[in-house]
Amino acid sequence: MEKPELQAVVAGHICFDVIPAFRNTDGTNFNELLKPGRLIDLGSVSVSSGGPVSNTGIALKTLGIQTKLMGKIGKDYFGAGILDLLKERELDGGMIVMDDEETSYTIVLTPPGSDRILLHHTGANDTFHADDINYDIVKNTKLFHFGYPPLMKCMFMNGGEELIKLFSHLKELGITTSLDMSLPDPSSESGHVDWAGMLERLLPFVDIFIPSVEEIMFMIRRDLFDQLGKAMDERDPLENLDMNSLPDMSDKLISMGAKMVVLKCGVRGYYIRTQPKEALKKMGRATPANVANWGDRELIEESFHIDNPASAAGSGDNSIAGFLAAFLNGENIEKSIKIACAVGGQNLRVYDAVSGVKSWNETLSMISGWDKNKYDLNSNYWRYDKRNENWIGKSDKGGRSL
Secondary structure, three states: OOOOOOOEEEEEOOEEEEEEEEOOOOOOOHHHHOOOOOOOOEEEEEEEEEHHHHHHHHHHHHOOOOEEEEEEEEOOHHHHHHHHHHHOOOOOOOEEEEOOOOOOEEEEEOOOOOOOEEEEEOHHHHHOOHHHOOHHHHOOOOEEEEEOHHHOHHHHHHHHHHHHHHHHHHHHOOOEEEEEOOOOOOOOOHHHOOHHHHHHHHHHHOOEEOOEHHHHHHHHOHHHHHHHHHHOOOOOHHHHOOHHHHHHHHHHHHHHOOOEEEEEOHHHOEEEEEOOHHHHOOOOOOOOOOHHHHOOOEEEEOOEOOOOOOOOOOHHHHHHHHHHHHHHOOOOHHHHHHHHHHHHHHHOOOOOOOOOOOOHHHHHHHHOOOOEOOOOOOOOOEEEEOOOOEEEEOOOOOOOOO
């Protein structure tokens, strides 16, 4: 039987996730909950592979996209756990196992009513570099997605030299590129990198730039990031996100060279801004099926409502898989950001980072009639499109889909 065509390679950060379930906390805020000396009665614990290589890669395969993974782990207990979990899905073949390095792990704290807190060890991810990519495999794919360089020391050192080397080579091979970020710890080495300067040199080689809004604020608008963090100490700060701040940031990122700027905004949904169709035609093997529909667009898709979400762990990574799967399947821009929000919403129903994602057909069937977290944008910049149930920005000049 002929092997299916490889559609996507997902590379970068991978870790082992440990996710304890919090019982009813009776409205106690997180600061009070974690007072020193206190015993906290927890529920069962979930374990899974984590990070974008696992989360986005597994979700892409679940959605029917032929996918290969590439990451680096240690020869230890957590590394063996990752291999076992990936082997169940026939995705373990791309891991580099190092005898003298430790596997990255994350303890994910998700108390009710608060955003998650991650206790993380970067481990073997810190030594991952451009030459760890298997280009014999990559040269046969349509799309290459890389995730979390701020948690990979070799990738952010020296002004991002290794990351720029990787992405420039991918474009030489004619591959469509996609890049996700992670939020740097301000007190870490990553937190002191000149990310704005790095993006100036990197984004000309990035077709789809898909970070979270907090990450991009930290990198290019630290003042907005600091304001967002002060706005709500206990609840999810993105509930207070001013969506009117997004066009200026996307202007800057588009001017740096990204073909598409896609910002994950948590409970506020997805924002997308794209270059004109002439630029999108140069995206490589996964050029949009309908560049007239995708070119010169600016949209916001509201998130889908989830009663009593279990955990946000992996929801952003999985939403990326939803977006990339729709993109690779030739869907229009409106449906692609809707599917992104749907897949992210699926994952909010489970504690781990991978088990909530449904098949492509199940995902499509869920979208119809699923309530959304609606809001009003009190600005003359946006208008609501009832037909597609999204917001359209003033910079939107593209063609609408039938």
